[in-house]
Amino acid sequence: MDILLNVLEEKKIDQKITISGSKSESNRLLILQNLFPELSIENLSDSDDSVHMQHALSTDDELVNIGHAGTAMRFLTSYFSVAKGRETVLTGSDRMQNRPIEILVNALRDLGANISYEAKEGYPPIRIKGTEITTDKVQINGNVSSQYISSLLLIACKLENGLEIELTGKITSIPYIKMTLSLLSQIGIESNFEGNIIKVYPKKSIEKQTIVVESDWSSASYFYSIVALAEIGSEIQLSAYKKESLQGDSCLAEIYKHFGVTTTFGDNFITLKKETETQKEALVINLKNAPDIAQTIVVTCFAESISCSLSGLHTLKIKETDRLVALHDELSKLGANIAVTNETLELDITSRIHKNIAIKTYNDHRMAMAFAPLALRVPIQINNAEVVTKSYQKFWEDMQQLGIKIDEL
The missing domain is CATH 3.65.10.10 (Enolpyruvate transferase domain)
Structure with missing residues (x-):
């Protein structure tokens, strides 16, 4: 199933989403x-x-x-x-x-x-x-x-x-x-x-x-990306999460401060809020302890027109696809200036994002979900969109709840 994500018209978001266990x-x-x-x-x-x-x-x-x-x-x-x-x-x-x-x-x-x-x-x-x-x-x-x-x-x-x-x-x-x-x-x-x-x-x-089981922080990453690209004042409440998490991807709460997103911990939930504009200096980070959020972070940087330098990514070579090569190829189609090695990724500032590009997912659920937040910037096509069920059954339903219009092609 190939789908087209239309540009989100209402850029200010206020929603509550429940994510299944990690x-x-x-x-x-x-x-x-x-x-x-x-x-x-x-x-x-x-x-x-x-x-x-x-x-x-x-x-x-x-x-x-x-x-x-x-x-x-x-x-x-x-x-x-x-x-x-x-x-x-x-x-x-x-x-x-x-x-x-x-x-x-x-x-x-x-x-x-x-x-x-x-x-x-x-x-x-x-x-x-x-x-x-x-x-x-x-x-x-x-x-x-x-x-x-x-x-x-x-x-x-x-x-x-x-x-x-x-x-x-x-x-x-x-x-x-x-x-x-x-x-x-x-x-x-x-x-x-x-x-x-x-x-x-x-x-x-x-x-x-x-x-x-605590809900999945890797799945939360896509909502961090969406809030980062939304208007100031936007917020999404996600359940069920806790402050003392066992999951390495909970470092999202710290990383996404760079994009103006704050994380407030409630009773079994978190609230993500866009408080300020994204910092324009390059994001430099070693993701050896949380490589699964690399795709989300790179796409967020690309959409926000900031550069990034990511390291500690060597395990991405043996995932569902070679994620570093896949990121290079798909972001290049969108107009990115990107370079990868066997364990690093460098992204330069991009002033314009190409519209209506078809993103190949390579049987990789995270490729589909990481690119979805770009719908806050340009219309974008996701091929083999059903691959998200590998980790997140309701992903496209939750995207529609946020106001993203999805057309099946």
Whole structure:
């Protein structure tokens, strides 16, 4: 489905939006719930990724296809490795079969897991024969997707001797590792993280309890962008959020001050308000701890005619698409002067935005959503707009609630 977003006529916005639970928290908790049935979850994400995760955890089929769900691929690789007596072939979409899994597989093999590749070495699909793992120490590169590390942490408490993980090299995406450890702590699993060593202690059962998932901060980023581009005095209330968030993307509240957006924390909600004009000096920031908001930030800078220099983006190369190349190509079509490397992005000031440009989304939900706020500046076409359901089912409905008119092409 291709859609045309027409320019928002009323630039002053005052709306309330409810966003579903964090995909990152939900998928971690779904694994933990299957390891510990005493755990109940509320405000679960309605994203495609979490739906795929729930299906994979509930089926007895040997072949498990998780589509585009990268988090599910990584977390389930470890989960099925310790599902003693079960044999699983874990696969996904064409893109997923070209996203590397070797670093995680090697770490699990070092622990004693029985995993083999069905096709291309180092990539899904993989065949996993569940077994009992007693080895309690492993090394893994810290400068990779934190999901590899979280995958190991989620099963660590179910290993007979627990698990000690030594992270080698520079450690990135620490907030996501801390999110996993915090969720373990909430359900009563002991761990510690000192220097480059993480230790998780074994736990056979937990007390019966319920965890309420905080709404997704990555999804909130698009509303930060919209408020940044709206008239002064515009505000959007988003629920359900809390000040002491586990999510690294909550740094949005600080970053978007540059665009004149303030964040007020209420009782289980936040209010975003456009207080002042955007600062005209360049935005220079390292996003190693929150790379998923890079696309939103770059598009906001482009729309506000300011330059930016973003670093710490190396993990964007192995997402649903190569997000750095995709940003370069699509923003260039709109008239941007942009340069990317394997881990950085430089955007120069642009005085004019080209109208009615068709944005390719490359099967990447964040490409579709990050470019949507440009409708406050120019009419813009989004191709394969349905891709947003990967993380945000109601995204286009919520855009219409804000007053953006959408025509299906």
